[in-house]
Amino acid sequence: MGVCNYSSILPLPGKVHVICGGPPCQGISEFNRFRNKDNPLEDLKNNQLVVFMDIIQYLKPKYVLMENVVDIVKFSGGYLSRLALGRLVSMNYQGLGLLVVGCYGLPQFCMRAVF
Numbered sequence: 001m002g003v004c005n006y007s008s009i010l011p012l013p014g015k016v017h018v019i020c021g022g023p024p025c026q027g028i029s030e031f032n033r034f035r036n037k038d039n040p041l042e043d044l045k046n047n048q049l050v051v052f053m054d055i056i057q058y059l060k061p062k063y064v065l066m067e068n069v070v071d072i073v074k075f076s077g078g079y080l081s082r083l084a085l086g087r088l089v090s091m092n093y094q095g096l097g098l099l100v101v102g103c104y105g106l107p108q109f110c111m112r113a114v115f
Contacts, residue, residue, distance in 0.1 A: 016061040023048040025069040028080060040076045049080055053087040064093050070111040073098070084115055 027035055027045035040046045056064055066084065073081045085096055095115065102109045 011059055013058060013060050016059045018063045018065070019056055019059065019061045020065040021052055022067045023052045025072070028071050028075045029069055030071050030075075035075070037076045040080055046080060049084060053084065056093075057087070057091055060091075064088065064115070066115040068113050068115075070098060070113050072113050081113065081115075088115060 024045045026032055027040065027043040029035070036043050036046075041050065052066065066088075072078075072084070081096070088094070093115075097114045099112050099114055100109065101112055
């Protein structure tokens with residue numbers, strides 16, 4: 001067996017064009033009766049937002065698209081959305097929008113937050 005050269009299969013900083021993702025919404029969603037409004041990052045599901053931002057900061061892609069439930073803007077006074085937007089702006093990315101997904105061909109009426 002040969003030695004695996006991870007640099008040939010893993011992306012390197014500056015070589016990624018786009019990162020699209022949506023960190024888990026279970027810790028944010030209004031359907032979660034046990035969500036932690038006082039300290040949202042104590043929930044490991046919400047901590048994945050920080051991991052997502054860390055990956056973006058490390059890889060430095062040209063473009064980033066992150067989507068999540070619209071509750072991210074309201075939950076815990078908007079703490080997680082401000083965290084995400086603040087990290088993205090500090091890395092020279094910009095933008096936040098709310099989309100009604102039914103207007104884009106999905107067979108449901110719900111809003112999504114898009115960063």
